[in-house]
Amino acid sequence: MTTESMTMTKALNEGLRAALAANDRVLLMGEDIGTLGGVFRVTEGLKTEFGENRVLDTPLAESGIVGTAIGLAMRGFRPVCEIQFDGFIYPGFDQITSQLAKLTARNEGNQRFPVVIRVPYGGHIGAVEHHQESPEAYFAHTAGLRVVSPATPHDAYWMIQQAIAGDDPVLFFEPKSRYWPKGDVDRSASDTPLHASRVVRTGTDATLVGHGAMVATLLQAAEIAAEEGTSLEVVDLRSLSPIDYAPILASVQKTGRLVVAQEAPGHVSVGSEIAATIAERAFYSLQAPVLRVSGFDTPFPPAKLESAYLPDADRVLEAVDRALAY
Amino acid sequence: MSYTEATIQLLSPEGSLVESDVTAPYLEKITALSDAQLRDFHRHMVVTRRFDIEAGNLQRQGQLALWIPSLGQEAAQVGSAYAARAQDHIFPAYREHAVGRVRGLDPMRIIELLRGLSHGGWNPADTGNFHLYTLVIGSQALHATGYAMGLTLDEATGTGDPGSDAAVVAYFGDGATSQGDVSEALVFAASYQAPILFFLQNNHWAISVPVERQSRTPLYLRGTGFGIPSVQIDGNDVLASYAVSATFLDEARGGGGPRFIEALTYRMGAHTTSDDPTKYREKEDERFWAERDPIARFESFLRAKGEGDAFFAEVSAEAEDLAADVRTRTLALGLPSTEKMFAVYSDPHPLMDEQRAWLAAYESSLDEVTE
Numbered sequence: 001m002t003t004e005s006m007t008m009t010k011a012l013n014e015g016l017r018a019a020l021a022a023n024d025r026v027l028l029m030g031e032d033i034g035t036l037g038g039v040f041r042v043t044e045g046l047k048t049e050f051g052e053n054r055v056l057d058t059p060l061a062e063s064g065i066v067g068t069a070i071g072l073a074m075r076g077f078r079p080v081c082e083i084q085f086d087g088f089i090y091p092g093f094d095q096i097t098s099q100l101a102k103l104t105a106r107n108e109g110n111q112r113f114p115v116v117i118r119v120p121y122g123g124h125i126g127a128v129e130h131h132q133e134s135p136e137a138y139f140a141h142t143a144g145l146r147v148v149s150p151a152t153p154h155d156a157y158w159m160i161q162q163a164i165a166g167d168d169p170v171l172f173f174e175p176k177s178r179y180w181p182k183g184d185v186d187r188s189a190s191d192t193p194l195h196a197s198r199v200v201r202t203g204t205d206a207t208l209v210g211h212g213a214m215v216a217t218l219l220q221a222a223e224i225a226a227e228e229g230t231s232l233e234v235v236d237l238r239s240l241s242p243i244d245y246a247p248i249l250a251s252v253q254k255t256g257r258l259v260v261a262q263e264a265p266g267h268v269s270v271g272s273e274i275a276a277t278i279a280e281r282a283f284y285s286l287q288a289p290v291l292r293v294s295g296f297d298t299p300f301p302p303a304k305l306e307s308a309y310l311p312d313a314d315r316v317l318e319a320v321d322r323a324l325a326y
Numbered sequence: 327m328s329y330t331e332a333t334i335q336l337l338s339p340e341g342s343l344v345e346s347d348v349t350a351p352y353l354e355k356i357t358a359l360s361d362a363q364l365r366d367f368h369r370h371m372v373v374t375r376r377f378d379i380e381a382g383n384l385q386r387q388g389q390l391a392l393w394i395p396s397l398g399q400e401a402a403q404v405g406s407a408y409a410a411r412a413q414d415h416i417f418p419a420y421r422e423h424a425v426g427r428v429r430g431l432d433p434m435r436i437i438e439l440l441r442g443l444s445h446g447g448w449n450p451a452d453t454g455n456f457h458l459y460t461l462v463i464g465s466q467a468l469h470a471t472g473y474a475m476g477l478t479l480d481e482a483t484g485t486g487d488p489g490s491d492a493a494v495v496a497y498f499g500d501g502a503t504s505q506g507d508v509s510e511a512l513v514f515a516a517s518y519q520a521p522i523l524f525f526l527q528n529n530h531w532a533i534s535v536p537v538e539r540q541s542r543t544p545l546y547l548r549g550t551g552f553g554i555p556s557v558q559i560d561g562n563d564v565l566a567s568y569a570v571s572a573t574f575l576d577e578a579r580g581g582g583g584p585r586f587i588e589a590l591t592y593r594m595g596a597h598t599t600s601d602d603p604t605k606y607r608e609k610e611d612e613r614f615w616a617e618r619d620p621i622a623r624f625e626s627f628l629r630a631k632g633e634g635d636a637f638f639a640e641v642s643a644e645a646e647d648l649a650a651d652v653r654t655r656t657l658a659l660g661l662p663s664t665e666k667m668f669a670v671y672s673d674p675h676p677l678m679d680e681q682r683a684w685l686a687a688y689e690s691s692l693d694e695v696t697e
Contacts, residue, residue: 067472107458110450
């Protein structure tokens with residue numbers, strides 16, 4: 001048995017180590033990721049183990065990190081960039097969306113751009129401004145990128161390796177608030193493709209969908225609901241672009257009700273896209289409108305207000321009650 | 327106008343060699359060139375200029391959506407491009423038609439881009455490592471720097487073997503020096519001592535904004551400020567462009583780290599065919615630079631060396647042939663398949679498959695209606 005209990009940071013560290021060992025064209029680059037091991041210690045020990053030519057401490061410039069990673073990819077490397085915090089990705093936004101995302105098409109397939117951009121994201125850590133955001137919709141909206149987010153240490157271990165092994169750019173959103181809880185990691189085999197969504201709890205009365213840290217909140221909500229006699233099914237989205245709708249559709253055809261939850265603001269969000277698509281494809285199965293539970297359409301508030309901003313199990317259950325009332 | 331005491335010039339506007347302590351080491355590079363190579367300089371400049379004019383005409387006749395003239399910048403481009411070795415990689419902005427020609431790019435690929443048939447699409451492996459045009463100002467400076475960092479990581483540079491050691495040339499303009507990406511590229515190149523030559527063509531205009539609004543210092547001092555050996559050259563002097571680029575590229579390939587050249591030149595035409603320079607610049611300014619035309623200057627030099635009318639007539643005929651060929655081939659261009667727009671990912675992608683299939687079904691349903 002190869003299952004081991006570990007934190008998500010450890011699982012990511014192990015996944016990155018495995019990717020570095022499997023392919024000598026893989027290299028890591030980012031601010032403070034080498035000697036320090038990253039501000040979250042995700043890359044701890046990797047510079048010592050693989051050397052400074054495989055784990056690059058970069059100057060403090062996100063556009064520079066992504067832009068040079070593109071050039072390294074043209075040279076045949078498989079760069080894995082770390083953006084230190086969610087709110088710091090915007091200086092690199094142009095290189096990600098105007099260059100990285102479009103270069104495969106611009107090159108008409110003559111070159112490949114296997115660049116992975118790791119982004120610690122989301123709230124619940126009481127941090128200052130720009131350190132708790134959920135910017136994933138910007139990238140899910142951009143053709144040419146793939147966007148994924150693991151919810152568990154096991155998925156983190158495998159998904160980071162799958163993202164690095166693929167030939168397309170991947171935005172890899174790591175839920176910061178799930179960095180430290182431990183979970184079982186089975187290192188013997190990857191059980192799910194990178195872009196598959198997955199039912200993580202079965203139920204019959206309504207379906208909950210979310211990604212990243214929200215999955216734990218949805219499971220908690222389902223637990224509370226079960227005590228009250230309501231059976232909720234939970235789908236872990238895992239991939240935000242492309243979205244794997246089949247498990248969600250199958251679930252909604254069974255339950256007839258769908259609540260989509262996310263930390264990000266709801267306006268023009270991943271949750272909005274799921275709501276629209278399920279309304280289009282499962283109209284006759286729905287017993288209630290698809291409801292969204294999101295962060296508010298405000299800037300992320302000061303940390304002492306984040307518990308009011310971020311959807312918790314109660315906010316999810318409030319939406320479930322509304323769905324069940326139809 | 328913007329020449330300074332630091333400007334390196336090997337060929338005076340009258341076409342004679344400038345001999346001094348500063349130019350002596352560079353003139354050695356020129357002495358080492360054969361007459362055939364010098365004739366090549368002229369040929370590349372003249373043929374590119376004729377191509378450029380033909381493409382501008384095609385745009386005016388509605389055959390191209392836009393044209394981006396290289397008029398006036400031929401010497402800066404041909405000299406520096408000629409200094410690069412086969413193993414070097416070139417990252418252009420979007421006005422480097424002469425560089426593309428020197429590296430072996432079929433000019434029709436540029437025509438296709440500006441006719442709206444592609445976003446570039448050529449394979450650098452087939453075009454002398456001449457990478458795609460980049461339209462967002464300055465972005466390519468970072469790609470070039472990353473590529474150069476990769477050369478170092480691959481130990482494909484700095485080994486002392488001039489036949490295999492490689493370097494990168496990044497082309498950009500005076501406007502681009504105000505972009506953050508260019509500064510970040512200079513930071514990364516200096517930090518990792520990447521083998522890259524930053525080749526700045528200061529053509530004095532970022533569309534309508536003069537270089538004086540971009541910088542309070544001569545732009546080559548920007549490179550110096552980042553710890554990169556930097557010089558300013560007369561960019562309308564193909565010999566200076568060649569010799570200084572060759573020297574700097576040798577140093578970069580030899581493990582010396584990045585280098586920076588500011589080539590003073592002039593955008594003799596409009597920014598693009600959508601632009602109207604009469605709204606923002608003076609005739610006097612244009613006349614000053616017309617007197618420093620890079621092709622006229624080099625022709626004087628070649629004639630003084632003994633090249634006769636026959637050679638110049640032959641080059642002129644070759645330029646006319648190319649222009650006629652470009653016109654013929656442009657008029658024969660068809661449309662790309664709609665399939666092309668779904669080629670966005672390298673690995674399979676369900677959304678692309680779904681939308682490609684939908685469009686195909688939709689288009690065939692229209693066929694049924696018309697039948």
